[in-house]
Amino acid sequence: MNKTLRSITLGKFVTIASAGLILVSASASADTLDFSGLSIGAQGSTVLVLPNATITSFGSDIYVGAAGIDHEICALTGGGNCEADLRVDFSTAVNSLSFVTSGWHSGDHIDVNVYSGASLLGTVGHSSNGLVDLSAFSLVTSIYLDDSSIGGAGMAYDHFIFAPVPEPETYAMLLAGLGLLGFMARRRKESAV
Template structure:
C-alpha cells in the first residue's frame, strides 16, 4: 500500500511539474549602461538570459524573479514589403508621454517596431504588461498594437485601432496576461515612430504539454490507477 501511494505521488508530482507555472519575471526598462544618446541603437542582447538586476548591457526591474531562459529580438519592419528593414530598435530618453527611456521604430512612415521574446525549450512566455506613450507628450489616434506568434506571425491579440496616450504626461498600459509556449512578438508604431514602448513585464514559466503529451500523461495515470486496483483485488 505504501509503495503504491509513493508511485502515485511520484507520478502526480511529475505531472504537476509539467503543468506548473513556475514564474520568474523580468521588466525591460531600457535603462542601458552606458546610457545611449537619442536615436542610439538598443543592443540586441538587452534582456537576454536575465539573472540579475543588471548586467553588462543595462538594468532591469524584477517581479517574481529573473528570466535566464529567455532571449530578446528587436526589429524594424517595412510594411509595404513585409520584410525586416533593421535588426534593431532605437532609444529615446524623454517625451513619450511620462515614460523615460523607451524603444521605438528606427524609421517613421511605412514601418513598425517589433520586440520578440524567445523562450528556450521547456519554457513558455507569460506576457504580463507593457506601456506605450506618445511623443511629443501628445496623444496618437488610430494607432495599432498587436501581439503575435513570433514564429508564424499569427495575430493572437489585436488592440487596433486605439489612441496611444501621451498628452498631459500620460501613457497607455496593456495587460494581456497571455501565456504562450513559443516566441511571442509585440508590434507597435505602425507608420508612426512617435510611439515608444517601455516597462515590458514578462515571466518565464514551465511549458504546458501539447495536447498529445497531455493525453498520454493522463492515460499513464489511468493505467497506474487500474494496476493499483487490480493489485488490491488480488490481495
C-alpha cells in the same frame, strides 16, 4: 511486515510520488524579460539578445529608460523619438503574455501583432499608458509592435510577463505519472479481490 501491508505502504508512496511528479511537471512559473542589467541610454544596437528573447528595433537604436523608468525599452527613430517598430522573438513559445506601456502622449498608438510561428494570431491596438494583456493568445512565439504614432513621442515598454510553454519532455513526465497512478489503482483493485 506482511505482504498486504507492504503493498499498501508501497502503493501510498508511489501514489504520493506520482502526484508530486504530476504537480511539478504540470506547473509553469511566470517569467519576465529583464532589462535591469542594461545601462540607461542608447544601447548602440538595434538588436538586444536576452536569455529568453531577442528584441529587434526597426529604428536607429534600442533605448533603455526612455520615459524615466530605468527598466523599460523603446525603439528609437533617427530623430530620437520612441516611434520605431519593435519585434520581440521569444526563445520558446509562451502563454499568458502581458506588458506595460508608458510615456504615452496624445497621438501615440501601437498595434501589437501576435504570432505563433508564421501565423498571425491577432492584433491588439493600444493608445494609452498601462497594461497590454495578450493572455487570450496561446503558443506565442513573437510579437511585432507596429508604432503608428503621429505627433507624440512614442511609447516605451516594460514588465513583459509570460509563462513558458512546457517542453515535450514535461508532458512525457506527466503521462508517465498518470500511467503509474493508473497502474497502482488497477493493482489495488486486483489485490482487494
